Amino acid sequence: MHGFANPKRFLSLARWLTPLLLVAGLIIAFGALAYGLLVAPTDRLMGETVRILYLHVPAAWLGMGGWTTIAIASLAELVWRHPLATIAARAAAVPGAVFTAICLITGSIWGRPTWGTWWVWDGRLTSMLVLLFLYFGYIALSGAVSREGGSSRIPAIFGLVGAINIPIINRSVVWWNSLHQPPSITMGKSAIDPAFLWPLLIAALGFSLLFGGVVLARMRALLADIQAEARLRRKALAEGL
Amino acid sequence: MTAANKNKRFKAKHQRLVLVVVALIALIGAGLLATWALRNQASYFYVPSEMLEAPPAPDRAVRLGGMVQTGSIKTDDDGVTIHFLVGDGKETVPVAFSGIVPALFVEGSGVVAEGHLRRDGTFQADNLLAKHDENYMPRELENMTETEVKQTVAETYQ
Numbered sequence: 001m002h003g004f005a006n007p008k009r010f011l012s013l014a015r016w017l018t019p020l021l022l023v024a025g026l027i028i029a030f031g032a033l034a035y036g037l038l039v040a041p042t043d044r045l046m047g048e049t050v051r052i053l054y055l056h057v058p059a060a061w062l063g064m065g066g067w068t069t070i071a072i073a074s075l076a077e078l079v080w081r082h083p084l085a086t087i088a089a090r091a092a093a094v095p096g097a098v099f100t101a102i103c104l105i106t107g108s109i110w111g112r113p114t115w116g117t118w119w120v121w122d123g124r125l126t127s128m129l130v131l132l133f134l135y136f137g138y139i140a141l142s143g144a145v146s147r148e149g150g151s152s153r154i155p156a157i158f159g160l161v162g163a164i165n166i167p168i169i170n171r172s173v174v175w176w177n178s179l180h181q182p183p184s185i186t187m188g189k190s191a192i193d194p195a196f197l198w199p200l201l202i203a204a205l206g207f208s209l210l211f212g213g214v215v216l217a218r219m220r221a222l223l224a225d226i227q228a229e230a231r232l233r234r235k236a237l238a239e240g241l
Numbered sequence: 242m243t244a245a246n247k248n249k250r251f252k253a254k255h256q257r258l259v260l261v262v263v264a265l266i267a268l269i270g271a272g273l274l275a276t277w278a279l280r281n282q283a284s285y286f287y288v289p290s291e292m293l294e295a296p297p298a299p300d301r302a303v304r305l306g307g308m309v310q311t312g313s314i315k316t317d318d319d320g321v322t323i324h325f326l327v328g329d330g331k332e333t334v335p336v337a338f339s340g341i342v343p344a345l346f347v348e349g350s351g352v353v354a355e356g357h358l359r360r361d362g363t364f365q366a367d368n369l370l371a372k373h374d375e376n377y378m379p380r381e382l383e384n385m386t387e388t389e390v391k392q393t394v395a396e397t398y399q
Contacts, residue, residue, distance in 0.1 A: 050377065114373055116343030116370050120285065160265065175283075176279075176280065177287075179353055191375045196377045
């Protein structure tokens with residue numbers, strides 16, 4: 001991993017990987033969404049509303065995946081002081097928050113016709129809303145640290161502590177009675193018919209590639225910011241002499 | 242870099258790793274304790290056997306969740322009041338409700354009723370929420386023969 005400690009090496013890889021991930025992700029995700037919206041069968045009980053599954057579930061997975069990325073990068077920052085760790089964590093926060101928001105909004109729209117309510121304060125919905133607020137806190141904190149100076153270990157500790165919410169979200173429907181149904185996909189088993197499962201998995205793959213592309217693009221932008229700032233500082237110093 | 246210097250750096254890295262791991266274990270332990278303590282309070286609803294074991298006061302707003310027993314939905318003469326039984330496999334509680342039911346409210350499916358337990362043991366619901374289970378199945382499967390369904394379901398569950 002320390003082979004990428006030099007940002008130049010990382011940048012030369014990211015330069016061609018970013019557009020590749022973005023384009024492949026867009027094609028696969030929107031292909032799967034179009035298939036899910038137009039071709040896939042309707043559910044025996046929910047009818048047409050089941051089609052929101054192909055957006056809701058990948059968004060939920062990536063909302064949690066975003067914070068897992070922040071947690072792993074925070075660990076790398078705290079223990080190994082990897083120079084790219086802070087940047088990777090900051091880059092993953094915004095797309096993670098966007099996917100969490102998409103999950104909450106689509107879930108609410110789905111809940112109205114199926115459950116008969118837009119929102120309930122059950123374990124799953126509440127813990128997912130907490131995740132969105134954790135993202136807001138992380139984005140504000142890491143932004144303030146990078147703007148106003150301060151140890152990048154502060155947002156890293158926050159990222160690691162916030163990770164406690166991820167297993168809670170995952171287990172919330174098992175530990176507590178909730179309106180949200182228990183997991184459909186568990187280790188090696190699926191209660192989702194293959195007719196729904198395959199487009200769902202392909203949509204999840206597409207959105208994951210898109211997520212990876214956005215993270216890389218944001219890492220490049222953040223690195224360019226740091227570089228530009230360093231150059232300005234050098235220039236100011238040279239002029240001062 | 243001298244060997245001693247290298248050794249020192251190596252140690253600092255390990256010390257940080259151990260510190261972070263210890264902190265994480267403490268954090269996860271605290272989180273587990275908190276969620277374990279919340280296991281009853283954080284539940285969204287009571288199931289019938291819990292409600293019969295410790296009946297809530299008639300003026301207390303509670304939620305009752307379970308399966309709508311097959312063949313139990315009866316509509317009153319007024320056309321809007323329904324009676325049905327909610328069960329959890331062990332016990333059942335009779336429920337009364339007047340109003341519009343959600344689309345997924347059917348016999349043999351999950352339901353969460355908001356309301357209070359009347360003194361006569363009937364749960365008076367002010368609102369019904371349909372609970373969807375974890376199974377997703379296309380409508381086409383309903384028209385299949387028994388063996389076809391069994392085969393498809395076996396494939397789904399592997």
